Amino acid sequence: xxxxxxxxxxxxxxxxxxxxxxxxxxxxxxxxxxxxxxxxxxxxxxxxxxxxxxxxxxxxxxxxxxxxxxxxxxxxxxxxxxxxxxxxxxxxxxxxxxxxxxxxxxxxxxxxxxxxxxxxxxxxxxxxxxxxxxxxxxxxxxxxxxxxxxxxxxxxxxxxxxxxxxxxxxxxxxxxxxxxxxxxxxxxxxxxxxxxxxxxxxxxxxxxxxxxxxxxxxxxxxxxxxxxxxxxxxxxxxxxxxxxxxxxxxxxxxxxxxxxxxxxxxxxxxxxxxxxxxxxxxxxxxxxxxxxxxxxxxxxxxxxxxxxxxxxxxxxxxxxxxxxxxxxxxxxxxxxxxxxxxxxxxxxxxxxxxxxxxxxxxxxxxxxxxxxxxxxxxxxxxxxxx
Amino acid sequence: xxxxxxxxxxxxxxxxxxxxxxxxxxxxxxxxxxxxxxxxxxxxxxxxxxxxxxxxxxxxxxxxxxxxxxxxxxxxxxxxxxxxxxxxxxxxxxxxxxxxxxxxxxxxxxxxxxxxxxxxxxxxxxxxxxxxxxxxxxxxxxxxxxxxxxxxxxxxxxxxxxxxxxxxxxxxxxxxxxxxxxxxxxxxxxxxxxxxxxxxxxxxxxxxxxxxxxxxxxxxxxxxxxxxxxxxxxxxxxxxxxxxxxxxxxxxxxxxxxxxxxxxxxxxxxxxxxxxxxxxxxxxxxxxxxxxxxxxxxxxxxxxxxxxxxxxxxxxxxxxxxxxxxxxxxxxxxxxxxxxxxxxxxxxxxxxxxxxxxxxxxxxxxxxxxxxxxxxxxxxxxxxxxxxxxxxxxxxxxxxxxxxxxxxxxxxxx
Amino acid sequence: xxxxxxxxxxxxxxxxxxxxxxxxxxxxxxxxxxxxxxxxxxxxxxxxxxxxxxxxxxxxxxxxxxxxxxxxxxxxxxxxxxxxxxxxxxxxxxxxxxxxxxxxxxxxxxxxxxxxxxxxxxxxxxxxxxxxxxxxxxxxxxxxxxxxxxxx
Numbered sequence: 017x018x019x020x021x022x023x024x025x026x027x028x029x030x031x032x033x034x035x036x037x038x039x040x041x042x043x044x045x046x047x048x049x050x051x052x053x054x055x056x057x058x059x060x061x062x063x064x065x066x067x068x069x070x071x072x073x074x075x076x077x078x079x080x081x082x083x084x085x086x087x088x089x090x091x092x093x094x095x096x097x098x099x100x101x102x103x104x105x106x107x108x109x110x111x112x113x114x115x116x117x118x119x120x121x122x123x124x125x126x127x128x129x130x131x132x133x134x135x136x137x138x139x140x141x142x143x144x145x146x147x148x149x150x151x152x153x154x155x156x157x158x159x160x161x162x163x164x165x166x167x168x169x170x171x172x173x174x175x176x177x178x179x180x181x182x183x184x185x186x187x188x189x190x191x192x193x194x195x196x197x198x199x200x201x202x203x204x205x206x207x208x209x210x211x212x213x214x215x216x217x218x219x220x221x222x223x224x225x226x227x228x229x230x231x232x233x234x235x236x237x238x239x240x241x242x243x244x245x246x247x248x249x250x251x252x253x254x255x256x257x258x259x260x261x262x263x264x265x266x267x268x269x270x271x272x273x274x275x276x277x278x279x280x281x282x283x284x285x286x287x288x289x290x291x292x293x294x295x296x297x298x299x300x301x302x303x304x305x306x307x308x309x310x311x312x313x314x315x316x317x318x319x320x321x322x323x324x325x326x327x328x329x330x331x332x333x334x335x336x337x338x339x340x341x342x343x344x345x346x347x348x349x350x351x352x353x354x355x356x357x358x359x360x361x362x363x364x365x366x367x368x369x370x371x372x373x374x375x376x377x378x379x380x381x382x383x384x385x386x387x388x389x390x391x392x393x394x395x396x397x398x399x400x401x402x
Numbered sequence: 403x404x405x406x407x408x409x410x411x412x413x414x415x416x417x418x419x420x421x422x423x424x425x426x427x428x429x430x431x432x433x434x435x436x437x438x439x440x441x442x443x444x445x446x447x448x449x450x451x452x453x454x455x456x457x458x459x460x461x462x463x464x465x466x467x468x469x470x471x472x473x474x475x476x477x478x479x480x481x482x483x484x485x486x487x488x489x490x491x492x493x494x495x496x497x498x499x500x501x502x503x504x505x506x507x508x509x510x511x512x513x514x515x516x517x518x519x520x521x522x523x524x525x526x527x528x529x530x531x532x533x534x535x536x537x538x539x540x541x542x543x544x545x546x547x548x549x550x551x552x553x554x555x556x557x558x559x560x561x562x563x564x565x566x567x568x569x570x571x572x573x574x575x576x577x578x579x580x581x582x583x584x585x586x587x588x589x590x591x592x593x594x595x596x597x598x599x600x601x602x603x604x605x606x607x608x609x610x611x612x613x614x615x616x617x618x619x620x621x622x623x624x625x626x627x628x629x630x631x632x633x634x635x636x637x638x639x640x641x642x643x644x645x646x647x648x649x650x651x652x653x654x655x656x657x658x659x660x661x662x663x664x665x666x667x668x669x670x671x672x673x674x675x676x677x678x679x680x681x682x683x684x685x686x687x688x689x690x691x692x693x694x695x696x697x698x699x700x701x702x703x704x705x706x707x708x709x710x711x712x713x714x715x716x717x718x719x720x721x722x723x724x725x726x727x728x729x730x731x732x733x734x735x736x737x738x739x740x741x742x743x744x745x746x747x748x749x750x751x752x753x754x755x756x757x758x759x760x761x762x763x764x765x766x767x768x769x770x771x772x773x774x775x776x777x778x779x780x781x782x783x784x785x786x787x788x789x790x791x792x793x794x795x796x797x798x799x800x801x802x803x804x805x806x807x808x809x810x811x812x813x814x815x816x
Numbered sequence: 817x818x819x820x821x822x823x824x825x826x827x828x829x830x831x832x833x834x835x836x837x838x839x840x841x842x843x844x845x846x847x848x849x850x851x852x853x854x855x856x857x858x859x860x861x862x863x864x865x866x867x868x869x870x871x872x873x874x875x876x877x878x879x880x881x882x883x884x885x886x887x888x889x890x891x892x893x894x895x896x897x898x899x900x901x902x903x904x905x906x907x908x909x910x911x912x913x914x915x916x917x918x919x920x921x922x923x924x925x926x927x928x929x930x931x932x933x934x935x936x937x938x939x940x941x942x943x944x945x946x947x948x949x950x951x952x953x954x955x956x957x958x959x960x961x962x963x964x965x966x967x968x
Binding site for chain 1: 404405406427456458459460462463464465466468469470471472473477478479480481482483484485486487488494497498501502504505506507527528529530531534535657658659660661662663664681682685693798799800802803
């Protein structure tokens with residue numbers, strides 16, 4: 017990359033199942049407190065990249081009333097309509113161009129109190145065929161994906177339950193998460209409501225109201241703003257074919273390609289040895305081995321053995337979702353932004369009870385679309401690329 | 403830090419913009435625009451490094467349509483970003499494509515803006531911007547509704563807001579309804595010289611427009627835009643690759659954007675925002691001129707494509723964008739200065755008031771500005787003078803999102 | 817301290833109605849289903865046979881132009897058993913479980929999503945041979961191919 021860009025700050029709400037305040041107030045309070053904690057004002061932000069979604073809010077041009085609430089009144093602002101990680105990607109490109117030195121990214125979701133996730137998902141399907149057929153939805157698609165993986169490799173329902181329990185256990189130690197079940201076990205997962213086999217309620221993200229704000233800065237500005245900038249070493253995104261029946265659901269090729277490009281930029285040659293942890297956008301527990309393997313962190317088909325050996329735990333070989341991931345909280349467009357924020361917290365040593373030891377290089381991942389049709393990968397580190 | 407130079411090497415349309423396309427579905431319509439843009443270069447889809455796509459999703463009821471479009475636009479296994487900013491989506495998407503190249507991460511990028519209005523109800527889609535707020539307020543009181551309800555009610559929502567804006571503009575410039583009739587007639591006649599425009603009315607006169615019914619004073623039916631189906635695709639690349647791929651290039655000299663507030667007023671404090679004031683448009687224009695190194699826009703810009711969803715805006719925006727002295731647009735219109743062969747041609751393409759596929763419209767402004775620089779505007783709407791610089795403008799939401807792009811025949815200095 | 821959450825559900829008089837053009841390829845596909853025929857298209861570039869048919873091959877960018885009638889049979893590649901359905905965003909229990917499968921259609925390079933019948937959910941497994949069952953009389957929708965039935 018032509019200049020070094022860092023994450024200089026971030027803040028997420030304490031996510032809830034039902035916010036006590038309106039989404040405008042929730043986002044306003046979050047961003048205002050972020051400015052105060054950073055010791056900046058809105059004048060320090062050169063450009064704003066929002067991430068909102070009309071279907072999520074039941075409103076055309078969803079960001080229409082939100083812009084002044086994030087401090088963007090009479091300022092340069094735009095909106096990415098995708099997962100929030102892509103808004104961070106656009107902010108990165110704006111700073112790389114040299115036209116801006118700082119960027120503020122904001123995303124949020126009200127899947128708890130305002131709009132159920134599955135309804136949003138339904139509108140992503142093409143209206144002339146898949147939506148008419150009425151068989152594919154977010155959960156059934158993830159279930160088909162889980163079955164494809166479990167059929168091919170030795171991953172059992174017990175393994176799957178353990179993966180879910182691990183995520184929720186981590187979430188229970190994460191002060192921001194909404195699904196926090198003390199002492200959760202694989203049995204608890206296996207007794208939760210069966211949706212589409214093998215997926216049960218506790219394999220799936222909880223309805224969440226929440227938001228996340230994140231700030232990027234060029235190297236010069238970053239060093240002024242914080243003592244602990246987290247450097248973006250590499251970033252890439254990729255979208256694969258729409259047609260579900262022509263994709264390898266056990267390894268999304270778009271994730272593999274995005275990872276390859278991001279690692280190339282970051283000069284990572286052996287991710288399984290060089291990456292210290294990963295925050296993955298796993299809306300379903302079954303996606304954890306699938307995404308981790310596409311990212312080259314664990315060998316193909318190793319999902320069962322990884323969870324058996326505890327390699328993905330906070331204390332393990334390559335911790336996956338030390339924050340608990342989306343199974344702990346999934347405020348829709350904020351989800352990918354939170355993956356970056358949580359990865360940064362790890363690299364800054366601020367992850368509290370879930371702190372991974374000696375974390376220096378992390379991967380953050382976000383997706384949008386059925387079974388992750390479009391993937392974005394960030395490689396983050398405590399030092400810039402040499 | 404020196405910014406990378408970015409050039410537009412191709413503009414493509416799927417065909418003429420029309421009310422209905424019964425023969426194609428959405429991806430097929432857009433596929434034609436992508437092919438058209440490529441055909442004008444020696445590029446194939448393999449050469450495109452990344453895609454940017456945008457539309458207003460409530461008009462077709464599809465969330466993240468870029469996912470369905472993947473195969474039809476050639477984006478399989480490629481990077482893609484989706485942008486949506488209301489009416490100015492097309493230009494915001496273009497700016498995103500610009501930043502893809504300017505960032506140094508990608509060399510050759512395709513930007514796509516589109517809308518297929520015949521598959522949804524545009525009025526319902528537009529209603530979705532403010533009606534949820536208004537009905538929450540009607541049912542549960544101002545304290546329960548979101549921030550926009552009271553203010554938007556004051557302004558009257560989209561068409562109401564536009565007529566408020568038109569009234570205020572006419573009061574400021576001393577013009578009258580007849581001027582709006584005149585500019586609308588000019589737009590429709592210009593459109594007749596643009597083979598891709600929707601409402602083409604050769605020889606349209608102000609009397610023809612004046613015969614149309616009043617919708618919301620001072621705006622007549624003949625002053626409003628149609629709803630169109632169509633797609634626009636543009637290809638951008640680096641200065642090193644531009645000459646290799648195409649015989650024509652329009653250099654992007656400036657990109658600028660800004661957002662004010664959607665509320666037209668604050669009932670509690672008794673304030674009304676005048677939507678004809680548009681401080682944000684002037685602010686953004688100044689930023690663009692600074693980036694392009696343009697000191698005297700009236701002399702240095704030879705043509706402008708402004709986003710005129712309503713005909714009076716074709717007079718108002720040039721003033722706010724500092725292309726025309728404040729209050730002088732009606733007078734310039736009267737003496738033919740805003741015509742294709744005038745001193746400051748405005749919307750030789752016919753503008754949005756002649757063609758409005760919303761997700762494409764703001765991109766079409768850049769596309770048309772680029773065509774003018776490249777000398778490629780077809781059908782007689784190419785302005786006769788040499789175009790050194792052209793300005794493209796877009797607005798969206800409740801008049802509060804503004805985007806400006808300046809393209810020229812030479813690269814930006816520095 | 818219990819906090820009372822006050823929620824309202826505003827009724828907004830906007831009816832979002834959409835009328836989608838299916839396009840020539842889907843049109844012919846639907847006509848085929850009404851005639852109890854399953855059509856795919858072959859891509860001239862990579863020679864893959866794609867179903868449902870469409871105007872673009874995402875892999876090689878060519879425009880598929882050759883219609884191929886496929887035997888309406890295949891192999892069940894993988895599946896899930898639905899114990900719920902989603903109605904207007906709400907997850908609702910199903911009275912009877914339904915098998916949703918991905919069928920590798922004979923002669924095609926795509927998998928089709930379809931309901932699978934003729935086997936108990938507990939007995940269902942990958943590799944079973946299946947055959948299309950048509951809706952009679954046809955309704956002119958994608959449901960004219962009602963489901964795939966397991967054949968022994």
